[in-house]
Every structure is written in C-alpha cells, then in structure tokens.
Amino acid sequence: MKTDRKIRVRFAPSPTGPLHIGGVRTALFNYLFARRHGGDFILRIEDTDAGRFVPGAEAYIVESLKWCGISPTEGLSPEGHIADTADAQNPHAPYRQSQRKSLYRQYAEQLVANGYAYYAFDTEETLGQLRKTAEAGGQQFIYNYSVRGQLQTSLNMPADRVRQRLQSDDHWVIRFKMPENRDVRMHDLIRGAVTVNTRTLDDKVLWKRIDELPTYHLANVVDDRLMDISHVIRGEEWLPSLPLHYLLYEAFGWSDSQPAFAHLPLLLKPDGKGKLSKRDGDRLGFPVFPLRWVAPGGEVSRGYREDGYFPQAFVNMLALLGWNPGTEQEIFTMDELTACFRLERVIKSGARFNPEKAKWFNQQYLKAMPDEALAQLFQPVLKAKNITASDAYVAAVCGLVKERAVFVEDFWELSSYFFTAPANFDEKVVRKYWKPETADSIRQIADLISHTVPFTKEKLETAAHEWILSHNLGMGAVMNALRLCIVGTSKGPGLFDIIALLGNEKFHERTGYALDLLKSVK
RNA sequence: GGUCCGUUCAUCUAAGGGUUAGGAUUCAAGAUUUUCAUUCUUGCCAUAGGGGUUCGAAUCCCCUACGGACUACCA
Numbered sequence A: 001m002k003t004d005r006k007i008r009v010r011f012a013p014s015p016t017g018p019l020h021i022g023g024v025r026t027a028l029f030n031y032l033f034a035r036r037h038g039g040d041f042i043l044r045i046e047d048t049d050a051g052r053f054v055p056g057a058e059a060y061i062v063e064s065l066k067w068c069g070i071s072p073t074e075g076l077s078p079e080g081h082i083a084d085t086a087d088a089q090n091p092h093a094p095y096r097q098s099q100r101k102s103l104y105r106q107y108a109e110q111l112v113a114n115g116y117a118y119y120a121f122d123t124e125e126t127l128g129q130l131r132k133t134a135e136a137g138g139q140q141f142i143y144n145y146s147v148r149g150q151l152q153t154s155l156n157m158p159a160d161r162v163r164q165r166l167q168s169d170d171h172w173v174i175r176f177k178m179p180e181n182r183d184v185r186m187h188d189l190i191r192g193a194v195t196v197n198t199r200t201l202d203d204k205v206l207w208k209r210i211d212e213l214p215t216y217h218l219a220n221v222v223d224d225r226l227m228d229i230s231h232v233i234r235g236e237e238w239l240p241s242l243p244l245h246y247l248l249y250e251a252f253g254w255s256d257s258q259p260a261f262a263h264l265p266l267l268l269k270p271d272g273k274g275k276l277s278k279r280d281g282d283r284l285g286f287p288v289f290p291l292r293w294v295a296p297g298g299e300v301s302r303g304y305r306e307d308g309y310f311p312q313a314f315v316n317m318l319a320l321l322g323w324n325p326g327t328e329q330e331i332f333t334m335d336e337l338t339a340c341f342r343l344e345r346v347i348k349s350g351a352r353f354n355p356e357k358a359k360w361f362n363q364q365y366l367k368a369m370p371d372e373a374l375a376q377l378f379q380p381v382l383k384a385k386n387i388t389a390s391d392a393y394v395a396a397v398c399g400l401v402k403e404r405a406v407f408v409e410d411f412w413e414l415s416s417y418f419f420t421a422p423a424n425f426d427e428k429v430v431r432k433y434w435k436p437e438t439a440d441s442i443r444q445i446a447d448l449i450s451h452t453v454p455f456t457k458e459k460l461e462t463a464a465h466e467w468i469l470s471h472n473l474g475m476g477a478v479m480n481a482l483r484l485c486i487v488g489t490s491k492g493p494g495l496f497d498i499i500a501l502l503g504n505e506k507f508h509e510r511t512g513y514a515l516d517l518l519k520s521v522k
Numbered sequence B: 001g002g003u004c005c006g007u008u009c010a011u012c013u014a015a016g017g018g019u020u021a022g023g024a025u026u027c028a029a030g031a032u033u034u035u036c037a038u039u040c041u042u043g044c045c046a047u048a049g050g051g052g053u054u055c056g057a058a059u060c061c062c063c064u065a066c067g068g069a070c071u072a073c074c075a
Helices: A021-034 A057-068 A097-113 A124-136 A159-168 A216-226 A235-254 A278-284 A313-319 A334-340 A353-366 A372-386 A391-404 A406-416 A427-433 A438-450 A457-468 A475-487 A494-500 A504-518
Strands: A009-013 A040-043 A119-120 A174-175 A183-188 A192-197 A206-208 A231-235 A260-264
Touching: A009 A021, A009 A231, A009 A457, A021 A057, A021 A260, A021 A313, A021 A334, A040 A057, A057 A313, A057 A372, A097 A216, A097 A235, A119 A159, A124 A159, A159 A372, A174 A235, A183 A235, A183 A260, A183 A278, A206 A216, A216 A235, A216 A427, A235 A260, A260 A494, A313 A334, A313 A353, A334 A427, A353 A391, A353 A406, A372 A391, A372 A406, A391 A406, A406 A494, A427 A475, A438 A457, A438 A475, A438 A504, A457 A475, A457 A494, A475 A494, A475 A504
Parallel strands: A009 A040, A231 A260
Antiparallel strands: A119 A174, A174 A206, A183 A192
C-alpha cells in the first residue's frame, strides 16, 4: 500500500433502524482518525436491502451525527441531506447505494468474465431444502466448491444454455467462486495478522437479478474503491468477511490500492452475556440510542439527548469505550480527542457498557459549565411551570445547586425552594431539629438577620454566627432549624447563600410562615 | 457444530520481559461543612487455569476453560 495516500475513511450505516451507540462510536473513531490525519470523512448510506429499509432511519443517522458534532466532510448536501448530485464538495455522489444501482452489475460481470464468479440459478426454495436436509443430518450446508458442481450454475452448463437462462429467468444471482483451499493472509490494524483458509468460506452472493442490487460485499468493495477509501474502520462483526473482501480486491486487480482495515471491538451488555442490544436499555433503564426513536409501529426508544445528556459528555464517554490515550486524562474536548487518537491504541477485547460511568461523565460536564449557560437550559423548565425569574437570578441558583446535579432535569428538584416557598416541612427534620425552645431562637435570629445591612452572604453569616455563639447555642441546632424554615428540609447549599439570594422580604415571609405552622410542634 | 477474534479489580482500563500490578467508575469508612452535595484521605478488589521459554512472564509460545462475532439472494 502506498504510504503517501490521502487519508479517506467512511462511515457506511444501513438505514434499517435507529443508529445505536456502537454505530455512533464507529462513526466517531472514523471521524477522529480522519481529522487527526487531515483526511476526509465520508458518509455513505448502504441501503442495498430494500426489504429492511426503515423510513426515517436515514434522517435519524444524519441528525445523530449532527448532534454528536461528528460532521462528515463528504456525502452531505449543504442542506444536510445525503448528497445525490456531484459537486466539488461531493465529487463521488450519489452517496446512497440505491442510487448507485446501475454501477454494480458491470463489476460483478467482470468477475464472471474473468472466472472469479459465476451465475447461479437455484431458487431460494432449493437452497432452503438443501440447508434443511443438511441440518437434519447434523451437517452445516455450505455453498462452496463441495456442492457448486451439483447445482445449477454457469460453471456446469453450456454457454448458450446460460445465455438462455439469463434471458428467461429473473431470479438468478452472481456468486463469488471461493477458492477451495487457500490461506488468505490478512492484516488488521488493531489485531495484527489474521489467516483464514478459504475451505470454510462460502460462495457469497454478489449481485441479485431480482432487484438488480448488489449485496453488501460487492457494493462495499466497489464503492470503497470508487471513493478512494484508504482505511476501513468498522465493527468486529465484519472480521469474518474480511477474507472475502481481500479476495474481491484481488479478483478485481485492485490489491495495490486496497484499503487498510481496522476492526473495532464490540460493545457488550452491562450484565450477563452477549452484545449490547435495544432490549438491555429497556431492561436496565438506560438509552442505547443517541436520540429518541419512534418506530414505524409506534414503539418509542429513549435517547441520550432526550434523557438530558450533553453531546460532549456522550461523545467523551463513547470515545473511552475501547480506546484510551495511555494517559490518565478522562475528560476530552473533540479537539483533544482528535489530537491524541491513535488506531493502534484501540483495545482488542469487547467493552462492557457501563451506564453509571455515562452519568459520571455528564456530571463532570455539567459542573464545568458556566452558570449562565445552565440558566439558559433551565429557563424553559421554569417557564413550563409558569415561573418567571431573571437570567441573573436563575444563573445564581444554578451556580449554587449544580454540584448536586447530573442532568439539567435535576435542577428543579434541587432548587424549587428558590422559586416557590415550601408549603410544608420535612417531618423527619422537624422531629430532629424543632425543639420546644427552637421557635424562640428562630424568632430572635430571624429578626437579627432581617435587620442586617447589607443583606449579603458574608454579613449575614458573621452576624448569625456571633449571635449563636454569644447565646451559647449549638450551631447545628439553630442552623438546621432555620434551614428547615427557609428550604423545607435539611438539604441544600450554604444557608446564607440561599437567604442572601432570596432577599430579605422572602426570608421574612418564610420564617413567619414557618413559625406559625410549627408553633404546635413540641 | 465449524471458522475467526478475544480474556488484568464488579465495570472501563494502564503497565509494548524487571513496578509494592497504576488510574477512573461503583461501593465502604473517615475528614471538612450548619445540612446535602462537592472536595480530600483511606479502604475493598484483578493478571482465567495449566504447562513451557527465560536469571526473570500480566507481557512470548502451547493446551484447556470461558466469552464474543460470524456461519442469508441482511448489513
């Protein structure tokens, strides 16, 4: 392989449903690799299976990448749709394989002409039957050198008969003629040398007459060649078909420009066995999709975006699943990820997905976010509750409670008392801190606080502390009781932060109300 | 079943023949604080098993076990 080749990678999902987080990670690694090497990152839609096409899936893929900040350099029109007309930005359009349909047949037939592939006329019923009888006998049916001689193929038919069948029949396919016994030596950027003998491989279908569409293998190799892809970075599930792809490049005579391959480890279930699936999310209560997805049948799957994750946190979490920079840094911006991403540092083994760590990442990002930015996110929540407050006030509230939150959605529960006075008081706290003599102390200290000028945190704090000390009262007892009056419970930020922000008037109202309500408590 | 890939604390991972096997998450304890949280400190916890090679192995080789992927006219 030439070393001076321009780096060009592609993310090539199939629009058969919502992109799941494993797919997002594959896209991310491709994107990081391309950016790090100043290369191109191409988005290509592999919709060669008309039967599995799901409406909306393509738009979902595009929107997911956009949300994550993973932007293709090629394959999207300026309006953000899959590019279907060529221009300077998208010279290889269209990028949807269904629209490249007419391209593939000639390549498949070239292979037939050169003896690397052949026409097969077996019906699906025949094959199903063959498979069934083989399995009944405890054998695995495998369509390769061992059976192709007995089947209806162009390999064992006179040429004019083949021509006739090609004309009259519209159910034939073109199959790759897998060599009988050859060690295919391959190289994977993550796993190193891999060798497979072709004996165990089958004669894969490359092209189908019925819908005139290629299968994945042909379309993939042809398009990667036509789009001048330098590195194929994809999931580990593709490793078993790597020998076929090597052989295909060889058969086309393209070995010299064959891309390098890297197979990424899979994402596994948080518990139990197997790879991460949609069901795990439902069962364990976390999203497996970046965005909310409503299936055509109406079934709803939750998404990271709708669950309140920041895209940066989500991407950061994903990046560290199966890769690490070798340092102890864990929080990365996209630019930092780009700067230190190395394919060689991708882990070989599957990574169990940990929803707890995902939350931790979000918390880190939330804590680091400026109060003003958080206020902008919190304001809509307040508006929905018919609460009007200034940006400055909301920002101050966010600043006080953000260390306790994982999501913006947590803010209301943590800070409601900044906006509405507590109507009732936490009984456990009342029992613990409201003693017969408490009301008297509260009345006095509330009076002192109300008359403190200026009404700032520092001033209030020193005044209150001095008063408590000089009256020989327990700091905990008075403070917690006072907090109870203002907040309604015993949790929250520094009490004088709260009081100062609330202001004298509200402070006065709340202590008055509390003293009135709690006067009967003994 | 067959083929291929993999295996370090519960989880994500570091240590490319020489370290008391390091960090992070979770969990537990303590300190701080008026409370909760944060923060800080500490603790618990791992090289799957067995053989080699070597002065020396988590690291190289072999076997076993376990896990995963693939085994469609799906991708």
